[in-house]
Amino acid sequence: MKKFIYLDNAATSFPKPPQVTESVIHFLEKVGANPGRSGHKLSMEASAIVRKTRESLARLFNTKDPGRIVFTMNATESLNTVIYGFLNKGDNVIISSMEHNSVVRPLKHLEENSVITLIIAPCDNKGFLDIDELKKLINKNTALMVLNHASNICGTIQDIRAVKNALGNIPLLLDAAQTAGCHPIDVNADDIDFLAFTGHKGLLGPQGTGGLYIKEGLTVRPLKRGGTGTISESIKQPESLPDSLESGTQNNPGIAGLGAGVDFILKEGIDEIKKHEELLTSTLLKELRGLPGLTIYGPLRADLQTSTISITFHSILPTGDNHEFGGCGSINLAWMEEGATASDAGHILDSDFDIFVRVGLHCAPLAHKTLGTFPEGTVRLSMGYFNTIQDIEYAAKAIKRIAGIK
Ligand SMILES: Cc1ncc(COP(=O)(O)O)c(C=O)c1O
Numbered sequence: 001m002k003k004f005i006y007l008d009n010a011a012t013s014f015p016k017p018p019q020v021t022e023s024v025i026h027f028l029e030k031v032g033a034n035p036g037r038s039g040h041k042l043s044m045e046a047s048a049i050v051r052k053t054r055e056s057l058a059r060l061f062n063t064k065d066p067g068r069i070v071f072t073m074n075a076t077e078s079l080n081t082v083i084y085g086f087l088n089k090g091d092n093v094i095i096s097s098m099e100h101n102s103v104v105r106p107l108k109h110l111e112e113n114s115v116i117t118l119i120i121a122p123c124d125n126k127g128f129l130d131i132d133e134l135k136k137l138i139n140k141n142t143a144l145m146v147l148n149h150a151s152n153i154c155g156t157i158q159d160i161r162a163v164k165n166a167l168g169n170i171p172l173l174l175d176a177a178q179t180a181g182c183h184p185i186d187v188n189a190d191d192i193d194f195l196a197f198t199g200h201k202g203l204l205g206p207q208g209t210g211g212l213y214i215k216e217g218l219t220v221r222p223l224k225r226g227g228t229g230t231i232s233e234s235i236k237q238p239e240s241l242p243d244s245l246e247s248g249t250q251n252n253p254g255i256a257g258l259g260a261g262v263d264f265i266l267k268e269g270i271d272e273i274k275k276h277e278e279l280l281t282s283t284l285l286k287e288l289r290g291l292p293g294l295t296i297y298g299p300l301r302a303d304l305q306t307s308t309i310s311i312t313f314h315s316i317l318p319t320g321d322n323h324e325f326g327g328c329g330s331i332n333l334a335w336m337e338e339g340a341t342a343s344d345a346g347h348i349l350d351s352d353f354d355i356f357v358r359v360g361l362h363c364a365p366l367a368h369k370t371l372g373t374f375p376e377g378t379v380r381l382s383m384g385y386f387n388t389i390q391d392i393e394y395a396a397k398a399i400k401r402i403a404g405i406k
Contacts, residue, residue, distance in 0.1 A: 004356060006384070010382030034252070036230065054069050054071075059266060070246050081212055083106045084106065091117075092141035095145070100363055131162050143171070145172050150179045151178070157304060172193050173194040199261070277385065288400075293314075313340040343359050345402050
């Protein structure tokens, strides 16, 4: 097969560990049955696989009760489950200005239907939430904050403890789509109320898998109701987790693969994964930083971001102390020197270099407005555990070539 460099792990991770593929195939070929439904040997085996994945996730996120983790199709379903199942008429919700449309669109829908009011808390031009401003925005109706743990555009990681401190008793729904599996998450230590995660990115599982952790004491109305394989004598939806939120046959082959992905992470160690991804990030930043004809967005510090970097082929000239030439994202620009558009650059990376990235707005127009990159968007390079330093050096060479640097 032709050699290529995959730098689109923020969209979905690739490749997967071989154990993930093997577990999906094993489920399809050797198990096949519906877990929790029929009680025969194969159904019991399927139940054991689903239970084991739940237990592995509980270990990864440090919760003692795996039953408080429910499986969903993806982070989008997890976020929608809390947004439609926890909020009530008259509630106020705060989000940050770095959110993904999976958060913004359902909340806008509720706002437009006069169910909730919505406040957008500002972030700076590197994507960090302004905690002092957040404190001022909280009001007596604030019932939930929804926050992107790390930006899918430029990797900025938010300080969860500072946010929790500012929120007091107001629950936090953390969108961990970009951090689960590559950044330590401890729902106990960080007192996280709701954790929405997807299975196919950092957790290295198949697409069509995801989940939601719900802290004890919080209740969520189901998005869908139906058969759960439990208390079949009742025509009412079960009230206890995980069954109350898991109606219908799940993506069980996918859950088997997700379990293998999480076990791979537990075995390698999240710190090891983070260390490798930080090395890739700092290498790319070192290669690209300060070059004319190029602007990098985000913290520009491997320890403050995930291994996702966004660039444009423009030189943003500084307008103030906070802006660094060829260095960081900016709003209210004095002027720009134009280079290749994001979409042209993405096309060249693909056709001339076999480097696969994602360009444009990345389903996060609000965040691009915050970074000053709306409406054109950026070229996003998102690295994963299976990328090597050689991949990054080759990608840096290709980017320099597009920027006209020898
Ligand atoms: C920050 C963020 N939230 C939510 C999502 C939605 O994830 P999924 O497509 O798996 O539902 C994504 C996916 O790109 C994301 O980056």
